[in-house]
Amino acid sequence: xxxxxxxxxxxxxxVVDDSAETVAMLADALETAGATAxxxxxxxxxxxxxxxxxxxIVLLDAVMPGMDGFETCRAFKSDEALAHIPVIxxxxxxxxxxxxxxxxxxxxxxxxxxxxxxxLLARIRVHLANARLTQRAQAALDTTGRHLxxxxxxxxxxxxxxxGGRILARLCGERPTAGLxxxxxxxxxxxxxxxxxSPPPVVVTPEREVGGPVEVAVVGRVGQGEILLRLxxxxxxxxDGTLRDRLRVSDREAQVLDWIARGKSNRDIGDILGLSPRxxxxxxxxxxxxxxxxxxxxxxxxxxxxxxxxxxxxx
Numbered sequence: 160x161x162x163x164x165x166x167x168x169x170x171x172x173x174v175v176d177d178s179a180e181t182v183a184m185l186a187d188a189l190e191t192a193g194a195t196a197x198x199x200x201x202x203x204x205x206x207x208x209x210x211x212x213x214x215x216i217v218l219l220d221a222v223m224p225g226m227d228g229f230e231t232c233r234a235f236k237s238d239e240a241l242a243h244i245p246v247i248x249x250x251x252x253x254x255x256x257x258x259x260x261x262x263x264x265x266x267x268x269x270x271x272x273x274x275x276x277x278x279l280l281a282r283i284r285v286h287l288a289n290a291r292l293t294q295r296a297q298a299a300l301d302t303t304g305r306h307l308x309x310x311x312x313x314x315x316x317x318x319x320x321x322x323g324g325r326i327l328a329r330l331c332g333e334r335p336t337a338g339l340x341x342x343x344x345x346x347x348x349x350x351x352x353x354x355x356x357s358p359p360p361v362v363v364t365p366e367r368e369v370g371g372p373v374e375v376a377v378v379g380r381v382g383q384g385e386i387l388l389r390l391x392x393x394x395x396x397x398x399d400g401t402l403r404d405r406l407r408v409s410d411r412e413a414q415v416l417d418w419i420a421r422g423k424s425n426r427d428i429g430d431i432l433g434l435s436p437r438x439x440x441x442x443x444x445x446x447x448x449x450x451x452x453x454x455x456x457x458x459x460x461x462x463x464x465x466x467x468x469x470x471x472x473x474x
Contacts, residue, residue: 170194170287173214175205175231176249177223181272185218188276194283202226206234209241216287218279221250221261229264233338236265242337243293243318245286249274263315265338293318306390308335309381312353314346315339317385326373326390329365345375345388352377352386357434359414360391405465406450415442419455420462 172194174185179200186196197214199205203226205217217235221228228248235241248261251272261269267286270279306326308319316339319327327335330342340346344361351358360376374391381387403413418428425436425443443455452458 170216170283171197171212171214172283173197173199173205173209173217175199175202175217175223175228176220177201178220181220181249181274185274185276185279188280192280202228202231202234205231206238206241209235209244213241214244216283216290217244217246218283219246219248219266221248221257229260232261232264232266236337239334239336243290245290247279247282247286263338307378307387308390309385309387310341310345310349311384312349312386314341314349316341323390330363330373332365348375348377348388349386352380401469402462402465405469406461408446408449412442412446412449415439416446416458416462419443420459422459 170193172189174182174189174196175198176182176185177200182198182200186198189196197208197212199208202223205219208214209217219228219232223231226234228250232246232248235244235246242265245267246265247268247270248266249270249272250257250261258269267289268282270282306320306323308323308327309317311317316327316335316337318337319335324335327341331339342363344363348358348361358377360374362372362374364372376389376391378387378389400413402408402416403410406413406416408416415428425439428434428439429436443458446458447453450458450461452461
């Protein structure tokens with residue numbers, strides 16, 4: 160007696176459209192391609208289904224009676240259990256305002272009707288592959304206990320590690336959700352990264368009087384339009400301006416000096432400032448000559464003396 164064939168994993172696609180004809184056409188195409196299709200004619204029903212069987216991806220009609228696609232997508236992204244699911248919008252509307260609205264609601268892609276099933280299946284495969292890579296990266300980061308989060312180039316929150324989420328909740332005064340816009344300081348930091356610069360960390364004060372300020376530093380880009388940031392609790396105020404003026408160094412050299420005094424290695428400073436360790440070493444060579452020291456320990460001592468002198472002058 161022959162053994163039964165091994166059961167393979169099938170992608171689960173949730174199709175949400177108020178047109179029964181469109182739902183039937185897409186369900187047939189998906190099943191033929193080897194995927195499992197779940198269907199819903201209303202946004203509310205789609206959310207109920209997703210809480211029972213978590214789909215791998217959602218195909219969502221933008222214009223529906225009752226809860227439209229944009230509202231449905233925002234509901235998905237505000238739910239921690241569903242926020243990671245990629246959403247592809249479908250609509251007969253080609254107006255650019257609706258494209259923007261769909262992407263701002265949290266969608267990853269946008270296709271117009273009439274839909275070409277072959278092209279749509281190709282898009283689904285790409286977004287599923289990207290989503291799984293992101294999930295594996297997040298899982299790896301979660302195990303390291305790092306305080307990290309990622310935003311898109313407009314500053315909208317994409318994902319966060321559990322440790323990062325705890326600090327974000329304190330900063331925002333609410334539980335973090337995908338699509339959330341963070342403080343103006345973080346948005347400015349992200350816009351500088353998007354423009355191709357390597358900005359220094361910023362200090363953010365919590366919305367509520369809970370705990371001290373938090374430092375937000377750029378780690379780098381981790382995907383298309385995705386920027387990874389690191390949180391450091393109880394950050395001390397930036398001293399770059401004082402070091403620059405009193406030691407007569409450049410802005411970048413002042414940043415490097417500040418981090419040297421905090422005990423950071425060249426690699427750590429490079430990660431924070433978006434530079435290579437070798438570039439940091441070159442900066443240090445110039446810094447040592449400018450301030451008249453021979454090594455990083457002496458440089459750290461010089462920083463502390465300079466900051467103490469500043470405090471004495473202010474007293």
